[in-house]
Amino acid sequence: MRRSIYPLVALIFVIATLLVSGTGCAKKVAPPPPAPKEEPPPPPPKPVIPSPTVSLSVSPTAIERGESATLSWSSTDATSVVIDNGVGTVEPSGKRSVRPTVSTTYKARATNTSGEAVAEARVTVTEPPPPPPPPLTDSEFFDKYIKDAFFDYDRYDIREDARAALTANARALKERPSIRITIEGHCDERGSSQYNLALGDRRAISAKDFLVSQGIDGSRIDIVSYGEERPFCQEKNEECWQLNRRAHIVLR
Numbered sequence: 001m002r003r004s005i006y007p008l009v010a011l012i013f014v015i016a017t018l019l020v021s022g023t024g025c026a027k028k029v030a031p032p033p034p035a036p037k038e039e040p041p042p043p044p045p046k047p048v049i050p051s052p053t054v055s056l057s058v059s060p061t062a063i064e065r066g067e068s069a070t071l072s073w074s075s076t077d078a079t080s081v082v083i084d085n086g087v088g089t090v091e092p093s094g095k096r097s098v099r100p101t102v103s104t105t106y107k108a109r110a111t112n113t114s115g116e117a118v119a120e121a122r123v124t125v126t127e128p129p130p131p132p133p134p135p136l137t138d139s140e141f142f143d144k145y146i147k148d149a150f151f152d153y154d155r156y157d158i159r160e161d162a163r164a165a166l167t168a169n170a171r172a173l174k175e176r177p178s179i180r181i182t183i184e185g186h187c188d189e190r191g192s193s194q195y196n197l198a199l200g201d202r203r204a205i206s207a208k209d210f211l212v213s214q215g216i217d218g219s220r221i222d223i224v225s226y227g228e229e230r231p232f233c234q235e236k237n238e239e240c241w242q243l244n245r246r247a248h249i250v251l252r
Contacts, residue, residue: 052078054110056119058098064128068099071106071121078110078117100125138179142251145172146181149207149247154191156202158210162247166207169249170214177220180252183207185225186232188241193227200225207247222252 054075063069074093075081082089084107087096098106105122136144146169149162158166173179185200204223212218232248233240 049112049114050077051115052076052110052112052117054078054081054108054117054119056083056106056108056121058106058121058123061122062124062126065101065125066099066128068097069123071096071098073108073119075108075110075117077112077114079112081108081110083108098123138176139251141172141176142179142181145169146249146251148249150242151203151245151247153188153241153245154199156199156206158206162207163210166210167214170211170216173211173216173220180220180222182222182224182250182252184230184248184250185223185227186230186244186246186248187228188244189228189231189236190241191228193229196227197225198227200227203245203247207249 052075054073056071056073058069058071060069071083071087072095073081073083073090076092078092080089081092083096085098085100085104087098087106090096090108092110098104100123103122103124105120108119108121110117147165149158149165151157151162152159173181183204185202185204187196187200187203191199201223204225208218208221208223211221228244231244232246233243
């Protein structure tokens with residue numbers, strides 16, 4: 001008996017339909033997620049700049065006006081170093097001569113982006129001593145340092161005030177060996193002229209002998225007596241007579 005081909009065709013059709021239907025229902029595969037975006041690396045940290053340091057000194061620390069002193073300084077990690085009082089911007093380390101007219105404190109200032117450092121140094125300025133006076137001439141020296149010696153009434157011995165005056169005279173004459181002197185013996189008006197001439201002579205001799213005893217060469221000393229002939233004071237009283245009783249020393 002011949003079988004019909006229709007059932008076979010129908011079966012093939014059903015199988016084909018199922019196959020097509022199964023393929024169409026398959027799940028779609030999702031694409032892979034994109035790779036994460038790479039971030040740039042962080043910048044390196046900025047280097048730490050240490051704070052600056054500075055030192056300042058001056059030598060000598062005291063000068064006379066018109067003299068100079070030397071500033072010396074050194075610094076580390078400074079981008080700028082400035083010294084005040086007219087010095088200005090300087091190299092990181094160095095020396096500089098200064099000539100202040102008054103006592104001055106110098107200040108060094110070192111800076112960079114991290115900060116500032118300060119150092120100070122002071123120089124004291126004093127006034128120079130006045131120049132020495134010109135040397136005295138023998139005449140000026142004599143007038144300044146040589147003094148007369150005075151005596152008691154009717155005496156020619158050296159009393160204490162006369163001793164002090166003649167001792168000072170001896171010291172002065174030793175400083176100026178070029179000076180030659182004359183010692184004049186004087187008296188007040190009382191007594192005879194002849195007596196007073198002799199008394200004046202004794203007074204001049206006493207003064208000379210004292211100077212010689214103090215180390216003065218006798219050849220530098222002359223003596224003369226004027227007695228009462230050349231009074232220093234004309235009044236008639238003891239104060240005036242005392243002025244006339246003297247060994248008067250004059251420059252030869």
